[in-house]
Amino acid sequence: MSVALIILAAGKGTRMQSDLPKVLHEVAGAPMLVHAMKAGAAVDPARTIVVAGHGAEAVAKAAQGWDADAEVVLQTEQLGTGHAVAQAREALAGFEGDALVLYGDTPFIRPETLEAMVAARASHDVVVLGFEVADVTARYGRLIEDADGALTEIVEFKDATDAQRAIPLCNSGVIAADAALLMDLVAQVGNENASGEYYLTDIVALARAAGKSAGVVRCNEAETLGVNSKVELARADALFQAAKRAEMVADGVTLQMSDSVYFAHDTHIGPDTVVEPHVVFGPGVTVENGARIRAFSHLEGCHVSRGAVVGPYARLRPGAELAEDTKIGNFVEVKNAVIDEGAKVNHLSYIGDAHVGARTNIGAGTITCNYDGVFKHRTTIGQDVFIGSNTMLVAPVTLGDESMTATGTVVTRDVPEGDMAVARARQDNKPGFARRMFEKLKKKKAAQAKESK
Template sequence: MSLDIVILAAGQGTRMRSSLPKVLHPIAGKPMLAHVIDAARALQPNSIQVVIGHGAKQVTQQLAADDVTFVMQTEQLGTGHAVAQAIPNLNADTLLVLYGDVPLIHPSTLSRLLQGVTENTMGLLTVNLSDPAGYGRIVRDNQQQVTAIVEHKDATPEQLTICEGNTGILAASRQHMVQWLGRLSNHNAQAEYYLTDIIAMAVADGVAIHTETATEPMEVQGANDRQQLASLERFYQFQQANVLMAQGVTLLDPARLDIRGTVKVGRDITIDINVILEGNVEIEDNVSIGANCVIKNSILRSGAIIKANCHIEGSEVGPEADCGPFARLRPGTKLEKNAHVGNFVELKNTHLGVAAKVGHLTYLGDSEIGARTNIGAGTITCNYDGANKHRTVMGEDVFIGSNSSIVAPITLGDAATTGAGSTITQDVPAHTLAIGRSKQRNIANWARPQKKS
């Protein structure tokens, strides 16, 4: 059975009170619509059609992809009208309708729904709610067969007591969908063409309604305002935290972890509170991550220790290496085994060798640091001349005195040493002490400058 998927994403989202289109508001750092597109991709359809309207330019700029076709809905006349805009692009046997503001829908749920769709059976995803306010109600007959969906605003007092709600997600043959969409009317409270009206048409045409019920209501929850968006975010993060704990990760407080990407983990990992994991993160066995750390697109090798308040991006922390507290590793940085980066140290595009140490208050940019080299406090590599970046190379067992300025491009040989407070502008041979200081003068009876009144 071939499949086309239509995702409705044309709404303005006025209750968000934002200039950003509703479907671009993020869950776990990714637009809601991107989550839905990912779920659609997992079903391997013939095509993914995204119906856009408000903020169309922003949506297409952010989410353009080879396997996504954008369809413009110039007037927002209801969900039925929106689906109709995509019909000319569809050729598959079956059509599945999803929503760009329902980001947590799971491919396995959609697969179950599609299994019940045939030429004479359509699929409808429902949800049981203790408070279904705002949802269209699923109306069934005495044999529990679906006969219609009634929108909340059009429901009678008796129908409002029904707790089975319509998620809006449905699937049917393309042939039937074309016929039903052409027969829709806008004679209702909102003067819109409701996609849900096709249910009654299907019943009238003798097409059976196969229903699947979402096992978790949050999976089919839409986000119409900031409160609902926040609820979806917390639920998503709760799910991600449970996955990590099932894989052998200790979370000191599962409610205070944010995952905004994909995380691959080993065993016996400990993560303290308020940690953010972004992009693609790999954490091997026996890693410890302290509080308030941000780890983005990075690898933490076995036994690495990340102390509190570190920011690590595009970097690799080697086995048994440690960082922080308050260390920053910028893209292109790699720490080898047992390397040490202390507090208020920033590394950018730097390779720190085995057991090398950068204790505190230091900046190393575009640098190659050899094994067991020790960098004193207050050291900086002057890697930028105002136009171009230059590289600093230090051999093994180098010792850099405190408050040294190493002006690149420059090479320091094995076991070279710089005196504290030096500005080093020339290569230093191996086993050599380099001192670059101006002569000190003491000026007696010198008057300090005074503040002007």
């Protein structure tokens, strides 16, 4: 059966105290909306429809940046979750399959849970995701079941009786149903309730009244955590980090000071890699087995191969590709560059838009001058090259295999294989000049001090 995702992402998020739409606030380097889309991908959706409202253009850009095929529909007035789902009616016209309603501000629902919901559709016309709370004063809607365990209705907390509020089984808001049935039920939802809104939750009672069945799939409460404020956002990020660190250690990664390491939502690290304290992984990082990421390094959009050493205090930017047994040392930045096997960039260097050949040694203070103010240009360095300290490589430029640059050289032309490039002014020592100059300056300073008294 085909599945269409309907992701509700129209809210402004007033409590966020931000101009940014709520669903675009990030957890672990990705908007919450992307987390919802990633979870939904587990059911292999044929369609993904994002219901946007506040900041719709930015929401659409984020959604389609993750999934170019995602469709965005507008909810111009926020009149409740039922009204939001109804905005997908036209986009789903003629769709034959199930619809799964998710929320762009609920980033922790596990893919396995959504798979269980889709599977449960074989037994029920409408499936609701529920969870049990220890504290029955929590202001969630309650799932009301009959004696046989069938779901009969969902009651919002504001509208619930004291007896209903005592029920620990709560509503997450996530619902699965046949797409056509869902739209038929949503069209019947009214707003005669304490909030004057069109509740999606009303479809359960409407379905039962029409002779349809409804059931509950249960999950852990932590999966349903919604984020409505910066305080909750910080908590969500902390929960993600704790879970990711535990996952990394269980998979064989050594974290020397785990609480100080920050992971992105998509960080992948192989076993036997050591991560030292205070390392930040931005989005798009893969580190293979047996590498070492040393303290205070920052990595994003890069690939680090087996046996490589990065840092301390190194920065790998998008497009950095490190082959096996490479070394990127302290205060080195690499961007959009391939560093081949065994090459070393040990100190105080910038390597951007470049290819560095195998076993090449880049001396301290080397810079690839890749930007002319308008265009980026590429530097190509061959194998077994020795780049002297404080070399400026003015791109576009190519250095052949086993070539060399003298310390302090500014390279503006290609260096043939096996040659050494020297491009610096000849040193001229002026006898006694330093002593005479300082004596003159000291006398001038003394005279100025005397005049100021």
